[in-house]
Amino acid sequence: xxxxxxxxxxxxxxxxxxxxxxMVFNVPKRFLPYCAMAGALGHSVRTLLLHFHMPIEWATxxxxxxxxxxxxxxxxxxxxxxxxxxxxxxxxxxxxxxAYNTVIALVxxxxxxxxxxxxxxxxxxxxxxxxxxxxxxxxxxxxxxLLYFRTxxxx
Amino acid sequence: xxxxxxxxxxxxxxxxxxxxxAYGAESExxxxxxxxxxQALGLASVEISISSNSLVLTSLVxxxxxxxxxxxxxxxxxxxxxxxxQRICLxxxxxxxxLNEVRKRVSRIQPRAYPKRYLIPMIGLSCGSFCHxxxxxxxxxxxxxxxxxxxxxxxLSIAKRHFNLLVNFAVTAFxxxxxxxxxxxxxxxxxxxxxxxxxxxxxxxxxxxxxxxSDMVKGHLNVGISRWGHATxxxxxxxxxxxxxxxxxxxxx
Numbered sequence: 001x002x003x004x005x006x007x008x009x010x011x012x013x014x015x016x017x018x019x020x021x022x023m024v025f026n027v028p029k030r031f032l033p034y035c036a037m038a039g040a041l042g043h044s045v046r047t048l049l050l051h052f053h054m055p056i057e058w059a060t061x062x063x064x065x066x067x068x069x070x071x072x073x074x075x076x077x078x079x080x081x082x083x084x085x086x087x088x089x090x091x092x093x094x095x096x097x098x099a100y101n102t103v104i105a106l107v108x109x110x111x112x113x114x115x116x117x118x119x120x121x122x123x124x125x126x127x128x129x130x131x132x133x134x135x136x137x138x139x140x141x142x143x144x145x146l147l148y149f150r151t152x153x154x155x
Numbered sequence: 156x157x158x159x160x161x162x163x164x165x166x167x168x169x170x171x172x173x174x175x176x177a178y179g180a181e182s183e184x185x186x187x188x189x190x191x192x193x194q195a196l197g198l199a200s201v202e203i204s205i206s207s208n209s210l211v212l213t214s215l216v217x218x219x220x221x222x223x224x225x226x227x228x229x230x231x232x233x234x235x236x237x238x239x240x241q242r243i244c245l246x247x248x249x250x251x252x253x254l255n256e257v258r259k260r261v262s263r264i265q266p267r268a269y270p271k272r273y274l275i276p277m278i279g280l281s282c283g284s285f286c287h288x289x290x291x292x293x294x295x296x297x298x299x300x301x302x303x304x305x306x307x308x309x310x311l312s313i314a315k316r317h318f319n320l321l322v323n324f325a326v327t328a329f330x331x332x333x334x335x336x337x338x339x340x341x342x343x344x345x346x347x348x349x350x351x352x353x354x355x356x357x358x359x360x361x362x363x364x365x366x367x368x369s370d371m372v373k374g375h376l377n378v379g380i381s382r383w384g385h386a387t388x389x390x391x392x393x394x395x396x397x398x399x400x401x402x403x404x405x406x407x408x
Contacts, residue, residue, distance in 0.1 A: 010288070013284040013287050013288050014284070014288065016277075016280050016281055016283075016284040017281035017282075017284050017285060019277065019281075020277040020278050020280060020281030021278075021281065021361070022234075023269045023273065023274055023277050024232075024274065024278065024357075025179075025232045025233070025234050025362060026232065026233040026234050026235050026236075026266075026267070026268055026269065027234045027235070028234070028235050028238060031238075079241070079242060079245055080238045080241060080242075081180070081184060081237060081238065081241050083180075083181060083184070083369075084234045084237065084238060087361070087362050087365055090361075090365070091361050092284075092285070092288070094356075094359055094361045094364075096285070096352070096353075096356040096359045097289065097352050097356075099359060099390065100352045100355065100356075101352075103390065103391075103394040103397075104394075104397070106394075107394060107398050134364055134365075134368060135368060137365065137368075138364075138365045138368035138369045138372065139368070139372060141365070141369065142369050142372055142373070146372075153187055153191070155241075155245070
């Protein structure tokens with residue numbers, strides 16, 4: 001029951017950023033609900049997988065692949081490029097805090113007179129997480145066209 | 156097919172490719188749409204070479220080649236235009252549009268953006284939701300909404316005056332962080348670190364990064380690397396803004 005509430009909370013609060021950033025990218029108004037749907041589904045799938053102690057990179061990869069398949073369905077229905085829905089939908093999964101922690105630690109490291117091992121460790125671990133989560137996101141999104149639509153266009 | 160017709164078709168195709176790149180489509184999509192559009196309009200083949208700020212397109216029909224180059228200036232991301240161009244391509248392929256209709260539709264394309272009064276509150280709420288998802292309490296969420304709405308207002312006002320994007324990001328990050336650290340100074344919230352992390356998330360160049368990696372994965376290495384470089388520069392310049400604001404607030408060092 002707790003898990004269900006957590007997932008619903010997650011879905012609601014990840015659909016808001018999906019719509020907000022879709023508006024920054026000027027997605028036409030009639031497609032905004034689909035961006036919200038894809039964003040909510042992607043982020044709550046990732047939370048569910050994280051709940052079962054999957055590493056965050058793999059959870060992100062699977063969630064992004066699901067978003068990729070779902071947006072290809074939308075794209076076929078509306079004759080619009082699938083990336084239009086997908087990019088707004090994965091915005092809530094972008095590793096913003098990891099990136100933030102990396103660069104803040106990096107700046108602190110620059111300001112110090114000697115290299116401290118704690119800050120170095122923080123830069124390396126957060127930086128690696130950022131790069132690998134970003135890679136998982138975009139390769140996951142590209143999965144349908146890499147595996148299934150190899151020689152023909154999606155729409 | 157006469158030479159002037161080939162000229163005309165090539166011009167329309169290269170215009171479509173130029174618009175697609177300027178408004179932030181990935182290279183694979185640009186290549187696919189321009190080839191399909193050219194073939195639908197009667198060209199035998201269209202070859203395209205994309206670099207970071209220009210594109211070269213060659214059209215071939217009846218043993219005659221026309222090569223043309225276009226400079227690309229980034230205009231920011233606009234999915235409405237990309238959607239419209241994709242639709243023109245599909246309708247031409249089905250035989251509904253001819254060359255004249257394509258020319259008319261392409262020349263009529265105007266970039267339209269959502270009005271400020273919707274964008275600013277939506278971005279505020281988005282960053283507030285990020286803060287909530289990271290586990291911030293209600294005051295932290297409110298600070299985040301406030302800071303990021305002001306930040307978005309600053310960002311849009313600077314963008315309207317055509318400043319360099321890097322300057323824009325640094326100034327926006329500075330002002331946003333300056334407001335978001337209020338939680339530290341007045342002890343309003345239990346989690347003062349979260350508003351600072353969440354409210355600058357609107358500056359993370361997510362779209363260029365995803366485009367960069369998917370370009371590189373699909374074999375357009377040089378475009379991918381240049382987009383990655385641009386995204387990194389944007390991140391670094393917002394970090395500079397954040398750092399100055401934190402030093403003024405006396406939060407580290």
